[in-house]
Amino acid sequence: MEVLEFNENLKFDENLILVLGYFDGLHRGHQALFKQAREIASVLNLKIAVLTFPEKPTIAFQKFEPDLLLKLTSDDKRAKLFAENGVDYLVFQDFTSKFAHQTSAEFTQNFVKKFNPKVVVTGFDYTTGSDMKNLKSSDDFKVVIVPELADKVGKISSTRIRDAVKAGNVAKANELLGYAYETRGRVVHGFARGRQLGYPTANLVIKDYVHIPAAGVYTVDVAINQKILRGFASIGYNDTFNNKEKTIEVHIFDFSEEIYGEELTILWLDKIRDMIKFDGIDSLIAQMKSDETTARNW
Numbered sequence: 191m192e193v194l195e196f197n198e199n200l201k202f203d204e205n206l207i208l209v210l211g212y213f214d215g216l217h218r219g220h221q222a223l224f225k226q227a228r229e230i231a232s233v234l235n236l237k238i239a240v241l242t243f244p245e246k247p248t249i250a251f252q253k254f255e256p257d258l259l260l261k262l263t264s265d266d267k268r269a270k271l272f273a274e275n276g277v278d279y280l281v282f283q284d285f286t287s288k289f290a291h292q293t294s295a296e297f298t299q300n301f302v303k304k305f306n307p308k309v310v311v312t313g314f315d316y317t318t319g320s321d322m323k324n325l326k327s328s329d330d331f332k333v334v335i336v337p338e339l340a341d342k343v344g345k346i347s348s349t350r351i352r353d354a355v356k357a358g359n360v361a362k363a364n365e366l367l368g369y370a371y372e373t374r375g376r377v378v379h380g381f382a383r384g385r386q387l388g389y390p391t392a393n394l395v396i397k398d399y400v401h402i403p404a405a406g407v408y409t410v411d412v413a414i415n416q417k418i419l420r421g422f423a424s425i426g427y428n429d430t431f432n433n434k435e436k437t438i439e440v441h442i443f444d445f446s447e448e449i450y451g452e453e454l455t456i457l458w459l460d461k462i463r464d465m466i467k468f469d470g471i472d473s474l475i476a477q478m479k480s481d482e483t484t485a486r487n488w
């Protein structure tokens with residue numbers, strides 16, 4: 191997959207299949223679009239391009255709050271997911287005020303046509319331009335609209351997945367994503383209390399602008415050095431010890447390597463419980479033993 195910045199001189203000599211949208215998380219609804227695009231691409235023997243934005247379009251419209259920059263995946267993972275979904279050209283355009291002020295016709299002329307698309311694939315609720323029109327088929331290209339992928343609650347959407355993650359409902363998020371929600375971090379030193387508890391933990395710092403699940407205790411898999419290992423993790427202020435800083439820590443079962451400075455990825459599988467303020471470490475240890483059984487049996 192080639193990653194490109196859109197600019198006026200960008201020109202493709204070949205015909206392409208163009209897919210449009212922001213695609214936070216590349217969830218099952220988005221995957222349906224790419225499946226459709228791949229089917230058309232293979233019949234017409236064409237490559238697939240995506241025109242998307244590095245950040246959420248809402249930053250051009252709303253009063254800024256740091257949450258607006260948070261995503262469901264790191265930028266690296268996002269690119270990987272586009273590639274896995276069959277994208278050949280991933281093209282980024284900043285979503286600016288000027289971009290937003292274009293009409294649908296201007297967007298078609300200035301952007302869509304630059305891709306020489308034979309077919310443009312969009313979702314059922316996709317609109318373009320300041321006039322918010324649906325893209326229409328023309329002599330130049332055909333528009334294929336993918337119907338809504340929904341479950342009992344309604345449309346599978348990035349918004350629903352963000353809400354599930356923020357509520358700690360990672361199992362629901364995973365069901366809607368079609369893969370396990372993950373967080374990449376680097377292992378740093380904590381208070382070294384974990385050893386005393388019988389559960390040494392890797393404390394993580396997260397540099398990606400991503401949504402972190404709600405405080406609590408979780409069954410996780412940990413991807414480290416090409417291996418996937420089961421563990422359990424906690425997010426929060428370690429209420430028993432009144433920590434001032436929120437920590438994300440993971441204990442990997444049957445693992446005793448020194449991993450300070452290493453990068454690992456936590457795959458959030460299920461929430462076990464909320465964080466509890468215990469009146470002593472013995473009750474915390476007893477609770478963690480029971481959590482361990484839950485996590486191992488998941």
Ligand SMILES: Cc1cc2nc3c(=O)[nH]c(=O)nc-3n(C[C@H](O)[C@H](O)[C@H](O)COP(=O)(O)O)c2cc1C
Nearest residue numbers: 380381382383384407422423424428429430465466
């Ligand atoms: C699975 C798991 C569950 C935990 N549950 C709690 C909890 O309910 N209450 C709490 O105060 N701390 C909890 N902790 C956090 C421990 O207090 C923490 O791991 C310990 O203090 C070590 O921290 P340190 O790495 O900063 O030394 C939990 C940690 C893990 C890994």
Ligand SMILES: Nc1ncnc2c1ncn2[C@@H]1O[C@H](COP(=O)(O)OP(=O)(O)OP(=O)(O)O)[C@@H](O)[C@H]1O
Nearest residue numbers: 211212213219312313315316338339346347348349
């Ligand atoms: N469940 C779905 N079924 C079919 N198409 C979808 C679905 N969800 C999104 N799409 C389509 O995917 C493209 C990208 O959508 P977008 O990035 O707005 O995702 P979204 O999940 O709708 O996000 P949000 O919840 O933030 O509105 C659009 O063309 C949209 O119509």
